[in-house]
Amino acid sequence: MRPIGSNRSGKERRMAKRIDPAGYVVKCNEIIKRLTIRALSELGEECVNRVRDRSGDESWYDHTGNLRSSVGYIVLYEGKEAQRGGFMPTSAPEGNGSKGKQEGQNYLEETSKTVAESSDFSLVVVAGMNYAGVVEAMDNKDVLASAELWARGKWPEIERKLKTKIEEEIDKLEIF
Numbered sequence: 001m002r003p004i005g006s007n008r009s010g011k012e013r014r015m016a017k018r019i020d021p022a023g024y025v026v027k028c029n030e031i032i033k034r035l036t037i038r039a040l041s042e043l044g045e046e047c048v049n050r051v052r053d054r055s056g057d058e059s060w061y062d063h064t065g066n067l068r069s070s071v072g073y074i075v076l077y078e079g080k081e082a083q084r085g086g087f088m089p090t091s092a093p094e095g096n097g098s099k100g101k102q103e104g105q106n107y108l109e110e111t112s113k114t115v116a117e118s119s120d121f122s123l124v125v126v127a128g129m130n131y132a133g134v135v136e137a138m139d140n141k142d143v144l145a146s147a148e149l150w151a152r153g154k155w156p157e158i159e160r161k162l163k164t165k166i167e168e169e170i171d172k173l174e175i176f
Contacts, residue, residue, distance in 0.1 A: 024175045031169045037075055039162045040123040041083040043154065044073030047125045047147040048086040060141045062092035067135060067143070069097030070104030070128035079116035084108075086125075104128030125151075 051071045072086025089097040107128030115122045127143045136143040
């Protein structure tokens with residue numbers, strides 16, 4: 001005998017959706033990771049561009065191209081590289097910046113090891129030539145200082161947009 005109001009035969013089974021909270025949490029973490037890495041990478045690219053794409057009057061005059069070529073960034077997630085950029089060779093009167101590219105990458109590797117231990121997500125921007133600090137100190141030349149100030153000022157806006165984007169993408173998920 002079938003229950004009143006049921007149009008199912010006795011042989012049909014009810015199909016219930018299974019709730020998968022662990023899978024939901026994994027998907028949420030993937031969204032947070034992907035979008036945060038993207039936001040930090042975009043910030044890193046913009047910092048590199050702000051350092052490299054300035055005239056000599058606004059920054060310094062290139063002789064070998066090494067200092068500009070030594071500028072790059074890395075985004076770390078749980079201590080491991082998630083994204084890297086910069087280190088584009090720059091032509092100059094006395095060189096092509098190839099030494100700067102290599103020095104920058106080496107310095108980034110060295111620096112990122114110490115930063116990697118400090119948090120889940122990190123953005124490291126470097127000017128890897130050993131004389132970068134001297135150039136910045138003499139005659140008020142700007143190597144990384146203005147890019148760092150800009151990034152610190154920009155971060156609250158980026159973070160707000162990031163949170164909104166994360167919420168939007170998580171809202172699309174289902175727990176089933």
